[in-house]
Amino acid sequence: MTLTSVMRAALLSSVVFTVGTGAAAAAEWRGWNIHPEGYPNSDALEQFAQEVTEKTDGRVEATVYHNAVLGAQPDAIEQTRNGALDFANFNMGPMGPIVPATNVLSLPFLFDDLEHMHTVMDGEIGQLFADALEEKGLVALSWFDSGARSFYNTERPIRTPADxxxxxxxxxxxxxxxxxxxxxxxxxxxMAYGEVYQSLKTGVIDGAENNYPSFDTSNHYEVVPYYSVTQHLIIPECLCIAKASWQALSEQDREIVREAAIRAAETQRELWADSSAASRERVEEAGVEVNKVKDKSAFQEAMTPVYDDFIDAHPELESLVSAIRGTK
Structure with missing residues (x-):
């Protein structure tokens, strides 16, 4: 049995093959989005909806609803699975209870950097995750960024695990x-996110971890002088279509929707990169010292007990973890 077939079996065996059924909106598609208008993901979803509507000549009329007005993410996942919603942008972090294999994507230091994540998710391994999601009623057509989380603190730069x-x-x-x-x-x-600023300011904690835009917009940079680019957590997001809505499309319209989803991911990644660069510039101008950890091997080696515990609990996913870490 090939590695791919082993991983595919592991992924699919980690889900329960019960797909919700429900009425699918064949013409008027409703799309769920947790972010506000003007956010990189929101702009990409608007582009997707407009392209689908125009290129299907109105056979599908897609509308995006921002700010989670159609429900919180767990509810939206279920609504999309049963066809009450037609498309959505979901983070893979909360997807674990539905597709346990996606918990792999929350392992720290799994990806070397964002480019590594793109290579993995745009390739054969990403398709394995898409296949597993489809078994649960979600057709993943493309993968968005959600940033790369790094450590920041009040004491010193983080260059090695010893720091x-x-x-x-x-x-x-x-x-x-x-x-x-x-x-x-x-x-x-x-700790609750809302408590972090004051806790950093008063010394209750020494540091935290997040991506550049969150570090910037939370104003944590005002009380933290060191930001170390470890990129220890990189969790992809999907642009997912309800399986019922997907199956209701003609082959011609499926191709239109698929291509629109891929272009939306390209746009989202570009906008996210621009947003991250702008945030880095702002925090550096404010006096934050930024250093990049170029060689993460020591950090990855330190994760051995974390990975061992994960594999002990999910032995069927060991080959998948190895394949991701071995992809270049």
Whole structure:
């Protein structure tokens, strides 16, 4: 059995093959988006909706609803699976309860950088994830960026794992991220996002981790002098179509929708890169010292116990993890 077939079997065996059914809107498509208008993802989705509407000559009329007005992400995922919504932009982080294999994408230091993630998700491995999602009622046509999270703190630049020793670092409430910081010698501190600024300012915590735009717009740069580009967490997002809505399309319209989704991903990635560059420029102008970790091998080696625990819990996904890390 080939590696691809092994991984495919692992992915598909990690889901329950029960796809919700429901009425699919064959002509008037409603699209879900968590972000506000003007956000890179929002602009890309608007482009997608406009292109689909124009190129199908109105056979599909697609409209995007921003700011999660159609429900929170878990609800929107279920609505898209059962055909109550027709398309959406979903982050893979919360997808684990539905497609457990996508938990692989939350492993720290899985991808070397954004380009590595693009190579993986745009290729054969990304198609394996798409196949697994389709078994659960979601047709993933392209992959968006959600940024690359890096460490920032009040004490010193992070250049090697040793620089993390003893730092109290805020993380999202996820055991993988707690274990990540602990494995690097830091003290992981799960905390609500809204509490981070004051906690950094008063010394309750020494640091946190996030992407450039969030570091900028949260104003954390005002109280943190060091931002270290570790890019330890890079979680892709999908532009997904409800399976029922997809199956209702003609072959001609499927091709139109697929091509529009790919172009939307290209636009989103460009806009996200521009936004990240602008945020980096703003925080550097404000006096933040930025350093890039060019060789992540020591950090990746430090993740061995984290990966061992993950594989112990999900042995069927070991070949998938190895294939992603081995893709260049």
């Amino acid at each position: 993390m020793k003893g730092l109290k670092v805020r993380v999202m409430n996820n055991d993988l991220y707690v274990d990540m910081v602990d494995a690097l010698g830091g003290n992981a501190t799960p």
